[in-house]
Amino acid sequence: VHSLTIKTSHGRFSARYGEGGLAELYFPETAVIEDSSVPAIVQDWHALTTAAVIAILDGSVPSLLPPLELHMHTDFQRSVWHQLRQIPLGKTASYAEVGQRIGNPGATRAVGGACGANPIPLIIPCHRVLGANQTLGGFSGGLEWKRRLLAIEGITVKPAIVPLTCPT
DNA sequence: ATTTACAATATGA
DNA sequence: TCATATTGTAAAT
Numbered sequence: 001v002h003s004l005t006i007k008t009s010h011g012r013f014s015a016r017y018g019e020g021g022l023a024e025l026y027f028p029e030t031a032v033i034e035d036s037s038v039p040a041i042v043q044d045w046h047a048l049t050t051a052a053v054i055a056i057l058d059g060s061v062p063s064l065l066p067p068l069e070l071h072m073h074t075d076f077q078r079s080v081w082h083q084l085r086q087i088p089l090g091k092t093a094s095y096a097e098v099g100q101r102i103g104n105p106g107a108t109r110a111v112g113g114a115c116g117a118n119p120i121p122l123i124i125p126c127h128r129v130l131g132a133n134q135t136l137g138g139f140s141g142g143l144e145w146k147r148r149l150l151a152i153e154g155i156t157v158k159p160a161i162v163p164l165t166c167p168t
Numbered sequence: 169a170t171t172t173a174c175a176a177t178a179t180g181a
Numbered sequence: 182t183c184a185t186a187t188t189g190t191a192a193a194t
């Protein structure tokens with residue numbers, strides 16, 4: 001397994017590569033470990049990953065992606081992530097909608113779970129999945145990041161539902 | 169109109 | 182069995 005970092009205008013991301021391609025992508029602020037020397041093929045993947053991440057942070061669509069290493073996950077999760085990739089830039093889908101598209105209407109909650117298990121944010125745009133009323137759900141990299149990513153794509157979200165109990 | 173309760177789904181500890 | 186990045190429905194206020 002090899003780890004490399006990506007320098008962007010939004011910070012230093014880090015990526016982890018497995019045998020078959022990109023396996024995980026981490027937001028800045030998390031521990032950054034960079035391998036000093038990696039195989040040539042990994043360097044090629046990393047060049048693609050870097051370009052893709054920078055493109056996304058710039059509000060454009062990455063033209064080419066590295067192979068993704070997702071075989072260790074379940075079919076259900078891969079189905080969900082495949083659907084997320086179908087969401088065009090600037091659009092969003094609800095958890096329920098994603099569930100319907102993969103043939104599991106009512107699997108709304110499970111979709112949330114799959115999003116949480118997404119190892120590759122940004123490239124698999126889990127940030128484009130909102131609640132039914134475009135409310136901000138959650139995000140593995142922190143809600144601040146989710147808001148920022150959506151803002152880049154020109155999407156505005158309603159504030160999360162705050163249970164308002166005033167002690168009298 | 170607003171609040172409360174509940175069922176249904178995939179997955180991991 | 183319990184938890185989670187949800188949601189739609191039903192009933193009561």
